Amino acid sequence: MRILVVGASGLLGHHVRAQLLQRGHEVTAVARTARDGIDRAVDVSSAGAERLRDLLAGHDGLVFAGGMDxxxxxxxxxxxxxxxxxVVPAVALLRAAGEVGCTRAVVLGSYYTYFARTRPDWQLAAKHPYVRSRIEQARLGRAAAGPDLPVAVLEVPYVFGSAPGRVPMWSVPLFKWARSRSPLYAPPGGSPATSAAAVGAAAAEALERASGEDLPVVQENLTWHDMFGRIAEAVGRPRVVRRAPAGVVRALLRLGGAVNRLAGNEPGLAMKHLDGLLLDELFIEPTSPRSVDEAIAQTARGQTWASRA
Known part of the structure; x- marks a missing residue:
């Protein structure tokens, strides 16, 4: 197959491209800016419909690995x-892909849509603008693609791993903290976790099957206590991880929300509702059960550049 990968310079896009090439497929790598390994430098958010159709012409499939965190x-x-x-770039790309006759597509989304789908009583879309954007991305993107183009949405949780010059951005302050001499505190709760390589493999498999499903990509469920302890081990500073009381965490979240309001800022996940996500064990049955320890170690090795910045 010939696949267009948008966002190929990012951590996940890099691994999607690598998996597809390893499986013998042809890849056109697209990113906003030119760099090694990128075939076309295109800002798909501002590109017109005709340019997107030209970009996709001759391809069997599309992967959208871009977006806002x-x-x-x-x-x-x-x-x-x-x-x-x-939403806007995914819809435009999927509409163009359907118009030029692509037969399969994958969008890299968020595991929060899994809970929005399975736990509607949590009202995540109403509470969190980021979750709402991911739900709209899938719904409107599939509508734009049309009935003949199946669109798989990978529901990606916390990701560990690295690529040249890339690590998960959320991990930078956490790994820096783990390297410091400060004590480590972890709140109650936890999250599914996976590796960037597993996301790449899941995207390639979804394309090969022409899947149009919502697909969680989970290797292991980790409590925050367990995750922080493993990170401390990976950076070479193992130590006891202490428990942060839920009440203290809620107070800190309220304080963070107040600071954001004073600064005129707004995060994608609303601080006043974040305790419902942070302090619960948002676990999902692993889809490819495997320890993420090696991916955590890769993240630690890949952060050398960040620690020197």
Missing amino acids: DRVGHKRPVAPALHAGN
Whole structure:
């Protein structure tokens, strides 16, 4: 197959491209800026429909590995920026892919949509602009693609791993903390985790099957206590991880929300509702059960550049 990978310079896009090439497929790598390994430098957010059709012509499939992360800060209101970063380019690309006859597509999304789907009583879309943008990305993107183009949405949790010059951005302060002499505290709760390589493999498999499903990509469920302890081991500073009381965490979240309001900022995940996500064990049955320890170690090795910045 010939696959167009948008966002190929990012951590996940890099691994999607690598997996596809390893399986014998042809890949056109697209990113906003030119760099080694990128075939076409295109800002798909501003490219017109005709240019996107030209970009996709001759390809069997599409992977959208771009978008705006939930942790990226933005001036209030954040919803329009999330819509512009996550929904608009995905819809435009999938519409163009359907028009030129692509037969399969994958969008790299968020595991929060899994819980929005399975636990509607949590009202995550109403509470969190980021979750709403990911839900709209899938719904409107599939509608734009049309009935003949199956679109798989990978529901990606916390990711460990590295690529040249890339590590998960959320991991940089956490690994820096683990390297310091400061004590480590972990709140109650936990999250699914996976590796960047596993996301790449899942994307390649979804393309090969022409899947149109919602697909969680989970290797292991980790409590925050366990995750922080493993990170400390990986950076060479193993130590006891202490428990942070839920009440203290909630107070810190309220304080963070107040600081954001005073600064006119708004995160993609609303601080006043974040305790419902952070302090619960948001676990998902592993889809490819495997320890993420090696991916954590890769993240630690890949952060050398960040620690020197």
